[in-house]
Ligand SMILES: Nc1ncnc2c1ncn2[C@@H]1O[C@H](COP(=O)(O)OP(=O)(O)OP(=O)(O)O)[C@@H](O)[C@H]1O
């Protein structure tokens with residue numbers, strides 16, 4: 001669970017970040033300046049990632065999930081411009097301003113402190129290098145003792161139910177997709193990061209393998225005291241794993257809450273539509289029905305509430321006044337003018353996950 005800490009003697013910190021946040025993002029924004037205008041692909045995110053939690057970030061294709069993942073490591077591709085602040089607080093008490101780091105420090109931060117499994121990373125293995133070569137290369141590039149590192153590698157592979165000898169001697173093409181994905185997760189943990197960011201880590205895998213990876217991640221979190229950011233368009237899957245869920249819509253957070261709050265009292269109409277698009281929370285994603293309407297263009301996000309054109313309960317206000325993110329409970333925030341009318345959108349999905 002998320003291990004909330006009560007900062008009673010420092011109220012300012014407690015209200016600012018509510019708890020023991022390992023990452024605090026404020027006004028996190030990513031823009032691309034293009035011929036047809038400024039494309040805002042992440043728009044002013046405020047979010048805390050609490051130490052040892054698993055936070056799920058969901059949203060439809062093109063909602064900004066991968067941009068958020070990349071921004072967390074200041075790794076947005078050129079010519080994207082990342083602004084706002086990200087404060088990283090490792091257990092040793094430092095405060096690191098991620099967006100202000102030198103290139104060298106940033107290289108160190110990625111992998112050694114905040115590690116990332118990129119979307120589609122399965123295809124990024126070097127086909128001419130064995131898995132042992134991949135692990136050795138990573139350890140060497142970060143000046144880690146390769147012998148110690150290999151010991152940790154073997155333990156991580158075993159944690160992920162892989163046979164270390166077999167996997168280390170294999171070339172990437174000799175492993176199944178599920179094995180490669182688990183090896184990638186092991187690789188991302190070999191330099192002992194505190195935070196693991198995963199962008200669609202199970203998208204290419206069958207349902208059984210997805211479920212098994214999700215349960216392995218939960219074990220890894222406990223064993224290595226990890227914090228995880230799990231990014232996916234698969235809401236049913238992420239409810240099996242995450243302590244909290246953030247819903248992205250049009251490059252912004254629409255709703256954030258504990259997983260059971262998102263499942264039992266979803267308050268943003270978009271969250272309710274997302275839930276209703278799955279026949280029941282235990283069904284595979286393939287059975288999801290798309291939500292009517294289309295995802296906004298980042299150069300032309302609708303005014304007011306970005307969801308108003310697709311929202312069944314929107315009013316005139318919604319088209320002009322942007323709803324602020326406001327608390328529903330101490331652990332649940334939503335950006336909707338009609339939070340009190342959420343019930344008007346009937347939930348059709350079975351929710352007992
Ligand atoms: N290199 C780029 N330059 C400009 N815009 C980009 C670039 N890469 C992505 N975008 C735009 O940024 C927006 C957010 O994209 P992002 O990849 O974060 O979406 P996503 O939620 O991860 O989608 P998916 O589920 O398909 O992975 C989209 O409108 C996309 O077209």
Ligand code: NI
Pocket residue numbers: 065066067119199
């Ligand atoms: Ni993506």
